[in-house]
Amino acid sequence: ICEKLKHPMLGIAADVYHIWWDPDLKREIELAGQQKTLFGFHVCDWKVASTHPLNDRGLMGDGCIDIPTIRGWVEAAGFGGFIEVEVFSEHYWAMDQHEYIKLVAERYLKYV
Secondary structure, eight states: OHHHHOOTTOOEEEEHHHHTTOTTHHHHHHHHHHTTOEEEEEEOBOOSSOSSTTTBOBOTTSSSOOHHHHHHHHHHTTOOSOEEEOOOBHHHHTSOHHHHHHHHHHHHHHHO
């Protein structure tokens, strides 16, 4: 869509949960960087033993996504914006939210 429309206000958010498995991911991120369409970067993790396809995402370090490598590609492509932690998880929603925020910060520093 971005390639076809070529509008300066149209771009993508590289959300690792939805793209980590793509064998052409590095090339696609590079292309988005060249086209100046890389607008966001979202992180969480893919749990191999998941109980729900959307609401059981893992916090960084819970799963199998190589987040540091993907982050390197995103930054090499020119993205310098905020990295958004986006975890849809009934497990984490049920936690004490002060403890959850502490855990997010710890995991971010360790795995992102």
